[in-house]
Amino acid sequence: MAVTKKNKTNKKVAAKKSPKTAAIKKTVAKAPSPKGKKVSVKKTAPKAKAVKAIVAVTEKPKAVVPVEKKPSAIQAVPEVIPAKVEVKEEKKKDISFNPQAMEPRWQKKWETDKLYRSVIDENRPKHYALTMLPYPSGDLHIGHWYAMTPSDARARFKRMQGYNVLFPMGFDAFGLPAENAAIKDGVHPMKRTFQNIEKMRKQLKSMGAMFDWEREAVSASPEYYKWTEWFFIKLYKMGLAYRKMSPVDWCPNCNTTLAREQVWGDDRHCERCGTPVIKKDLDQWFFKTTKYADELLNFDGIDWPQTVKTLQTNWIDRSEGASVIFKTETGHRDVEIFTTRPDTLWGATFMVFSPEHPLVDEITTPENKAAIEEYKIQAARQSDIQRGAVDKEKTGVFTGGYAINPVNQARIPIWIADYVLMSYGTGAIMAVPAHDERDFAFARKYELPIVPVIQPEGQSETAVLEFAYIGDGVMVNSGPFNGTKVNTEKGRKNPGISKVIDWLQEKGIGKESVNYRYRDWLISRQRYWGAPIPMIHCEIHGWNPVPEDQLPVTLPEDVEWKPTGESPLKLHPTWKNTACPVCGGPSTRETDTMDTFMCSSWYHLRYLSPKYDKGPFDDAEYNYWMPVDTYTGGIEHATMHLLYTRFFHKALRDAGITEGGEPMVQLRNQGMVLGEDNEKMSKSRGNVIAPDVLVNKYGADTVRAYIMFFARWEMGAPWDSQGIEGSARWIRRVWTLFTDPTQPKTDSTFDGRQLRRRVHQTLRKVTHDFESFEFNTIISSLMELMNEMYKAREAGAAGSPEWTEAQEIYLKMMAPVTPHIAEELWTNHMGKKYSIHQQLWPQFDEAAAKEDSIELPVQINGKVRDRITVPAEAGEEEIKAAALASETVQKYLEGKAPKKVIVANKRLVSIVV
């Protein structure tokens, strides 16, 4: 209990700071299943092949340069810089390692040279690498670094592989925190947001990432939200947006509607501020996300982690069954119910309505009125106040009304109970106490009849009366269906269910039906700092969209910051007054704004052409870059953003705006960085790690390397401020390895073949690990190779061609991880052609990586007793002979013949004595 409470508090604190930020932090580490991994490898394989072809042609940097009429940024680079001049200056000045001076210098140069601008190039395969955009809270924290730097490294790797890579960045700039802050201290959200963006942009740049800043998109800028509004109208015109009066979760503190996913915990508190949520009836805008429920359950063709797919599947929660019409005894009203077990219809001995069900008042007889009213009030309060224990006792009240069971004309009582939810199904159920645990408990308590309709084979009917029987059996007491076999399969797969559904449809009593837990997306927010909903209400013509040529509907700047429960836009004296698009008469604007998830549902499209003003994006850019090839971010968005953006893409596809079934082909989630105390980072705990401080102390390269090294990326781990010293040491040692003037030895024992072998083995491993997001082992492999190189240099490698090759390949492998030092050593110390970031990934030499001889452990009865060395090409028999010839083995054999000798895959010899 205490633990739960603690967690709740954590969430609160984190959420307070900024929801999006907190979102990135509170990630759960979930490794993609081995299956998923395999898929990923396969998926990328064909593309990689295509690239390989290019890579194979030449190692010249020019292959990376896009061939285009317009001189691209990258192309222009080599002529601009006289790299050699810098070399001399640098070398003379100082060869001591000073990242604090070196890193900003390169960042500035790369920016000036437009090194990371992405321009359409039909001659190269494209790669759209996307990382979730931050909310501009005003401070970049270590969680952002953890999410973004490995994504950046991988984007850089892809680029070196010959892909034309787009890796953009922007800001999800609308949202509550800025408005709440405004209420507190009066600073306008716009001012604060754009100041924060300014600050965070600087912080982001200190990462040395290859973001294409010319493609930056900010969702709170009118050029952006004009198109958010435009999309709303598109969806409205498709019939996907509708208005509905509905009870919504409401935070009395934030004075705002909350989406279902923004209500947290057993006590149903506000995601942002922790206040217990209440219900409120409001007229709101919804998107028909449920229309796409079935399609959203289909993940064919996308390489997403199994966990995310499972989360989304459970969230949508499709169940198959039938809807059946019962009639009320008085008034003969139709009452539709949904059931997954139509085969148990004959066992329905009563009905239960949700207390909020619209027919309750009509059915209730005068003598039951008082009790029903009391229960309704109590039930309403229950959902507001803390929810009790999960398995709390069932309660309910008899309405006095009856319904007729359509399958057997039985007259059955209608009760109300809070275990029936108005928000699921139809808000009314048929109760089959014999075969449903809840109904059973309810029937027992209120002494309602229990009629078994499924009899387990070999057991008597009464055996079932002691508990709700759920299992295989034969239908009984079920009129025409007596004797029909049923099992526990769901839907049509169950022969009993299937037969009954057909019968119901034939009789016109009911029909096959599918029900979802998933609900339509409520997008109205009674707040100021969001994209206005571009709708106009006229007394005569009702709701109409703002004509497209009047977009964007801009936010007024002069508003009052009063938490009144109404949008500040409603209280603005003039803003809402406008003309009806149909008749021109005086009308009123919608004063609610949109959920910010609406903005983030399409930001990947705005990145394509953030300044484009003829549409949300430039078709040419779309056709080249989309879909997103790799999307990285926190798993906490599994049932929110990641579902919304899929819905959005599918809806726009049906509108002819986008193409293909899915917006993001491959998804990978990173874990969470915890504080050194193994707890979630939070200001109140004082365990927050500030990346700026680390960058000042160690330089960005070290922070990047450590972030990629210290944990399995998808798992996350607690921070260790001593551990980063290891990465700092690695970088310094690399620096020393490359910059120390070393004399070639005369008595050289250097083995060039061996060095090449290690270099190419590392290259194979690092390439594989970049592909599969295994960043920590990239760094450890590079560390190992560095240690090898130190040994080689000690043995006299300096000056040899193998040494030079090792240095070049080493820097290229390092470049995606630590772009600054790699550039510095490449351009200024090795005197190679600027920039290393325009080089192609080194080519793997299979022959060089091959071992001449292999060492095999020899197991005797499962224990390693000896090792033998054999030539790499030795056959099984040869290996066997060598193993049996070993003295140690002979000793264990004691002159006897072995029972069995197994040579396993040339990796081990196992002898059974």
Added chain:
RNA sequence: GCCGGAGUGGCGGAAUAGGCAGACGCGCACGACUCAAAAUCGUGUUCCCUACGGGAAUGAGGGUUCGAUUCCCUCCUUCGGCACCA
């Protein structure tokens, strides 16, 4: 309760088409350099024992196998999601 992850040295982690458990790094210990410290470099570092040898060990217990961290079964712990879903 249901669904999905994860349990490996003092710590982060490495190794799974079943094949040398503990790569790499942190920390620690000792040594070199130093007047000294830091930095740097070198060596060692899973545990136990009667210690140039042997035994045990990947959350626990069982199974399959010549061989299991890896596969199967039953549990335990932990993290996350959902939770009266009809």
